[in-house]
Amino acid sequence: MSLKSIQRKREYTKYVVDKRLCYYEPSKNKFQKKLVEELSFTLNQKQKSIHPKFFYDKKGSKLFEEICKLPEYYLTRTEISILTQLYDKLPSHLNGDFRLVELGSGSSKKTRILISIIKRLQKHIEYFPIDISKILKDSSKILLDDYENLHMTGIIDNYESGLEFIKNYDNKKNLIAFLGSSFGNFDYEYGLKFLQKINYSMKNNDLLLIGLDLVKDKTVLERAYNDSRGITAKFNLNVLSRINSELNSNFNINKFTHHVLYNENQSRIEIYLRSLENQIVKIPKAGMVLQIKQNELIHTENSHKYTIPKIKEIFSLTGFRIKDMWFDEKQYFCLVLLSKTH
Numbered sequence: 066m067s068l069k070s071i072q073r074k075r076e077y078t079k080y081v082v083d084k085r086l087c088y089y090e091p092s093k094n095k096f097q098k099k100l101v102e103e104l105s106f107t108l109n110q111k112q113k114s115i116h117p118k119f120f121y122d123k124k125g126s127k128l129f130e131e132i133c134k135l136p137e138y139y140l141t142r143t144e145i146s147i148l149t150q151l152y153d154k155l156p157s158h159l160n161g162d163f164r165l166v167e168l169g170s171g172s173s174k175k176t177r178i179l180i181s182i183i184k185r186l187q188k189h190i191e192y193f194p195i196d197i198s199k200i201l202k203d204s205s206k207i208l209l210d211d212y213e214n215l216h217m218t219g220i221i222d223n224y225e226s227g228l229e230f231i232k233n234y235d236n237k238k239n240l241i242a243f244l245g246s247s248f249g250n251f252d253y254e255y256g257l258k259f260l261q262k263i264n265y266s267m268k269n270n271d272l273l274l275i276g277l278d279l280v281k282d283k284t285v286l287e288r289a290y291n292d293s294r295g296i297t298a299k300f301n302l303n304v305l306s307r308i309n310s311e312l313n314s315n316f317n318i319n320k321f322t323h324h325v326l327y328n329e330n331q332s333r334i335e336i337y338l339r340s341l342e343n344q345i346v347k348i349p350k351a352g353m354v355l356q357i358k359q360n361e362l363i364h365t366e367n368s369h370k371y372t373i374p375k376i377k378e379i380f381s382l383t384g385f386r387i388k389d390m391w392f393d394e395k396q397y398f399c400l401v402l403l404s405k406t407h
């Protein structure tokens with residue numbers, strides 16, 4: 066499939082910001098259609114839910130950045146400490162020029178570490194961030210000013226569509242980074258399918274670098290998702306404000322509260338919005354009228370935590386070979402470098 070036909074099929078518009086920066090963005094209708102379609106289904110189930118990908122409008126992305134700086138949210142700083150070790154350890158795995166593809170462009174601090182590692186090894190660097198959030202536009206511009214030899218092509222879309230885009234792009238080797246334990250937000254079955262999809266989009270010499278959060282003490286985990294400043298609560302509640310502004314609904318965020326628990330059997334943090342009273346909410350653009358009971362929970366996110374045997378199982382089931390694994394001192398988090406099994 067040619068780039069033009071992907072552009073047409075996915076309804077992308079290309080925006081050229083600079084000769085070193087362009088991005089592809091799908092039409093607004095596509096997003097709104099998806100939100101309506103998904104919510105009509107997930108909010109009509111016995112266990113109401115809202116998919117976590119809808120957290121990330123501009124405000125949600127800003128709140129997530131604040132979460133990443135919280136003392137209780139050990140994930141970001143721990144992953145950064147492991148990435149810093151890679152200055153010495155990654156180069157031996159990179160033979161020839163690589164393009165950096167990042168799923169979820171996330172914190173630019175992490176991206177900068179990877180760009181700096183690649184920068185030492187090759188003259189020109191291509192960076193393809195794929196992120197559902199428009200925040201990608203601002204973060205890309207900042208990087209442009211800081212790295213002269215950097216060329217960026219942003220894709221503002223979900224990971225699946227972004228991978229499809231990459232797969233058909235060209236023959237250059239890709240280092241795909243999927244950091245922050247974002248993989249942990251997928252359920253087991255979907256996670257396996259997603260890894261197979263990444264595997265299918267990779268060429269034989271491509272690499273995948275994935276960050277995964279590890280099983281640890283329950284109190285450490287629950288604190289990370291229920292911080293003392295209430296930023297995670299704001300982040301969770303913001304999804305309702307987003308739905309209000311995009312679909313003219315009338316969720317009253319004062320009538321919901323943030324609810325978190327660690328499910329030890331499933332090794333995952335579960336996040337909900339708990340209704341403080343019996344209430345009726347209208348979502349006109351989705352043609353929905355919701356009856357929500359007092360204390361009813363709307364599920365908004367799972368965040369899975371992994372053991373080493375589980376990590377090995379997941380990657381062997383999805384056609385990957387583990388090339389290396391790196392940890393922090395406390396073994397809170399790990400980075401796994403993978404190639405396709407040939």
Ligand code: AVI
Nearest residue numbers: 132245246247250290297368
């Ligand atoms: C993006 N993702 C990896 C975060 C996590 O830790 O699961 C999302 C998050 N939700 C609440 N705090 C952080």
